[in-house]
Amino acid sequence: MFEKKTSFLFLGIAVSLTLAIFFFRPKVVFDYDFESFFPQDDTELSFYQTFRNEFENDNDYLLIALGNTPDIFDPIFLQKAGNANSLIQDLPFVEKTVSLLDLEEPIINAFGIRYDRLLDWSNPEQLAESRNVIHQSKEFRGNLISQDSKYLLLIVKNEQRISKEDGDLLYASIKSILEDSGIEDYYSAGKIKAQGEFVSLLQKEFAFFLGVSFLLIVILLYLIFRSWWGILVPVVVLAFGILWTVSLSLYTGKPLDVMTVMQPTILSVIGLAALVHFFNHYLKFLRKGVEKDKAIEKAFSELVLAVFLTCLTTALGFISLYFTSIPSLKLFGLYTGIGVILMFCAVVMVGPGLLYFIAPSTTASRMDLAEKWHKGMRNLFLWTLYNQRLVVLMFILVSAFSVFAASQVKVNGYILDNLPRDHELVEEFNFFDKVFGGSKPLEFYVEAGDKTETLMELKTLKELDKLEQFIANHYSSAAILSPVTLVKGLNKAQNSGNPKAYAIPSQGQWLRMQDFIEKASESLPSKVISTDYKRGRISTRTEDMGSLKSKELNKDLKVFIENEIDPGQLKVKLSGTSHLIDISHESVTKQMGKGFGIAFVIVAVIMGFLFRSWRMSLVVLVPNIIPLLWLFGLMWILGVELKLTTAILFTVAxxxxxxxxxxxxxxxxxxxSEGKSWFYALKRTYLETGKAIILSSAILVSGFSVLTLSEFGVTYYTGLLISMALIFALLADLLLLPILLIPFKNIKKISDFQSSRP
Incomplete structure (x- = not known):
């Protein structure tokens, strides 16, 4: 199969395919959509989509804090802020802005309803009066103005489900307006900003890791082969494999995203590990005096099945992620798995042909180094034989500790989980968490119970008010927008704007406001109640406290609703994008179990097919399960929490x-198959394969370790945890696997294994 003529044919096909990609170049598109991390099979998602269609998407806004010292009640500052606000309102894709700058309060009198401007800086007297009213109104402090009055909040509501491209244009325009406004102290946070920042960082990291991966490969190849051909051939092969994978992704319409950053490094180290096995085998034949063409043919022919199976199991480890319910993980697993197979194709199609062209016919023997490797592996094998009980005891103790640690690892994740907690973007979101009650949307769906006609019944409103007070205190949330907000505002309007009247009205006041409810609901910043008044929403913001704390608070909420809220008056359900992200993190056990279970079964089937023995395949799988247990121990020691982006790594590892x-x-x-005795065959396998296993593991660990340089959490933990898993697996393969295989020598005909001879 790998004769010179056939290899040249494969090389020609590979070159032609690559040239076709350059002639018909795909469009390079980067994207980041955090909604792709929502579990698609969860009923909560379909419920939220219905909720969103009736009301609105809960995260289509940008928070802007404009600061001034000593406070914002400065006519010059307010004029600058007002100008910026007007310019932002006129931008495409902006539906409205909400702030004290243009907020009008309703006043109901005998002649109907009128609206008075809340913040008037036209003269000192009006400004002083506005300041007094705002300070007395509890619905504004800590909401549209900070508690210390140093920051003014501007909420920009953008077009619903705005596209990534339009969001980038809008944020760039808003940023330009703020920079030209003359206001130096300002902060901003929101989806259109976060997505733009993520993609910008994504582009930098993709180029960075692509460059670093090839630099690392050149260094490793030089250290291993000390020859120019030993560097050139792998670099060309890996370039082909990566190009094919990225092009396939772009041709099929999948943009490069936060998960794709890892692909060049992953594919490089996997392809390089395969090439090292082939090259070592080729050099071994040259040292034995085999002619060059025959050495290439024999090296690739003898190892192609083993290398294919290793690539297949690795690919299936990734592809098993396709069976999770998270779109981003599904596509990452599928395309990376296909990429591993494409890399294998690049290795066997490009590698032999290039070797025939440029590889040497002879090689320096370097017997001293070969002898050192042989001696070292022999000593390690003998030590393992003489210390079998110690090795087994060590593995049992560490594994037992890891089982305990697994029970202690916490499941926790954040909205901006892929960024370090000290990143500038995270710090800006934290600013709004501390100063304005939160940046993370918090949504509740409410519905009239069986004992009431609508949410606008006074008794139902009192139940709703009780719930809102619990939410405000329990979640330490920002100001709340809901049907109660509407009713309290109307009650205040009926009392000439008296801040003390911002409360649930009496029976008589409630009856008098009925004619104004519909018009007043239209003037609210967001839709909070359906046209038939039977369904509504409680909308607020809270800090990004993590899914673990959110889960605890949600349990308390459930207890409160069951004990304190009359279901006949009010039905309540937690919803929103933040809730869906929390669910994604909470489902890590399910997602991890599903992915790992599928990967385990597939690998077991492959091993059973290869060795014709289920007992043998199960024994071989033991050293590969232990490293995963040890990962839990390491995570507990390092304080690494289990979340969606770390749980999937167990399947990949x-x-x-x-x-x-x-x-x-x-x-x-x-x-x-050559008729050697069981024990002698085991010894020869250990001495000859040990070197290749150590070298390939060193390459893989070095390659994945590069990923720890990333600012993305998912990339960093991929590098850290997979590197450690590979080190643990190397220890298990060199120390534990031979001990587990030794008892097979006592099987009379070794029928469990010898039947697998070619």
């Missing part, structure tokens, strides 16, 4: 870690 075991067992099968 399993698919990669099992590769060394497959190489080991494939070599053992080859030794047995």
């Amino acid at each position: 399993f698919g990669i870690a099992v590769d060394d075991s497959i190489h080991f067992m494939s070599k053992l099968r080859l030794e047995m």
